[in-house]
Amino acid sequence: MVDSVRQPAAEPRSVPADGEEVRAKPRLWPRKRHNRYTGAPLLMISVNLLLFLLFFIWPAAIGLGYSFTSYTGVGSAPFVGLDNYQRLLNDPAFYSAMLRTVIYTGSIVPLSFVTSLGIAYLLVSPYTRGKPVARVVFFFPWLISPIIAGVIWRWLFGENFGLVNYIITELGGKAVPWQSNANLSLIVVIIAATWAGTAFNMLLFVAALKNVPISYYEAADLDGANAWQKFRRITLPAIAPTSFIVVLLSTLHTMKEYGLIVALNAGGPGTANNLIVQYIYTTGFKRAQIGYASAASFVLLLILMIIAFVQLMFNRRKGS
């Protein structure tokens, strides 16, 4: 019987019987006992491993290759060296798409952070009434696809027919050019994206807020802390890991926004609000410049990597 504890019959084992010895050595981290299996975990990750190789490594590799060619999707792929990257760096449309994406992301991430944390705070607060209904309403936009969300806000902010302009004119104002002014239409997209993106972040924050130990608040109550002090000194530090995830995920998500803008104003007026994914899509698939689009993709990839890396570093430093 004892033997069968150490040696499960069906499993292949890489390190037999000497588990005790391994544990006796001083290690950087404590080694668990269940590390002698290879076949089962390999089988369990096999499908994901295959998908990862097929749909991430392979495209990344050939994408890097094609970014040095003038491939159009069919025929041969003439090698052009760094030409695509040089053209990209001189392309005003690329810079404008990049700039708009940065403005867009830079506005949405803080806005979405504050609204979703605020709403989550209200939803776990003991002082609010009617939480079940409110939760459903706040969460509802999550169900709505980016395309439909775009249509909803397009309908609301139509220049000649929208509810918003109707109210403004009824109140004696002048119709606002929500669609034909580049900055105003970006603002509408930002509002729409915040509205649509609150739900998911809210969910993360609600879970985090519920996990803050009540005893902290009770101790603070005894010390006479006010609501803001409790929020600033207890809640915020306690939910810091979630805050980090929210910022990281919403940055990455916002950088690749596409459907919402297509439905809301198609990146208009004209091409003024084309964001970076739309730029890649247009060059790669509408104009069939696969090589050039691959180069643009790699620049986006590089930027996302830098963003993720910087945020990770920032988080680590704050944590230590």
Next chain:
Amino acid sequence: MAVASRPPALRRTRPGSKTGDLPRKIGASSIMWLLVVVYAVPALWFVMSSFKPAGDLFSYPLTFYPKHPTVAGYTQAWTQFDFASYFLNTLIVATAATLLTIVVSAATGYALAKYSNWWLKAFAVCILATTMLPSETILAPLFLVVRNLGLYNNLAGIVVPAVITATGTFMFRQFFVTVPNDLLEAARIDGSGELSTFVRIMLPLARPIIMTLAIFSFQWRWNDYLWPLIILNDPKQFTLQIGVASIVGAQNVNWSILLGASVLSMVPLVAIYLIFQKYVMNADLNAGLKD
């Protein structure tokens, strides 16, 4: 002690539920309900408008409730576009992708949680990297790969690349980490093979996670736009989002049809959400078995 070790999700009462803070209750509740109205109005206005006849949509003064309620927009959308097949295609994609995602993510998450090999740790980093480097960043080459695999203009071309998800994998990993190793050891002592332990003991335990991921995955695929747009060429294969987007992209947007089509496309997801609400709203991933 017994109370303290209960999952945090079960602790509902906070110190403030004492009497005597009525002003704060009124204040906090009114802020929340103001926000509820702000969040509800866009969608409500949209749904209400969809029941107005085409002629009333733009006639001032605008009214919140339709004066002559009609479903003409819905019937027009249904007959002018091939909505039945859009629905079917979307349903096939979302269901197939969801089933595959759950199986694959659960297996990977379990392996990452319960075994420690250096290559598993490396693979965990690879999976995490897929969040940082979404498919949008490799759009063109990914398209070429899928085309070379013969999946262009095929619903499978949408399903298969979507199966690998870091969110799903790590949801399961987090859950299985909280399952005591004693359970696994006990199964081993009883002579259960690793795979059968996973399928018979661990997977049933993960039911809440399975439900949560099912709803998430279904929503992701139901609402997908860019990737299906690239992969599908034949209008017979179109998904709902492409169908709706094609109405938006027209020269003169037919708002009556667009409103009806949009609301129609949301109905299944809303229904699923209302039924399985608790799995989404209580998605507290730490509320598993705690040692």
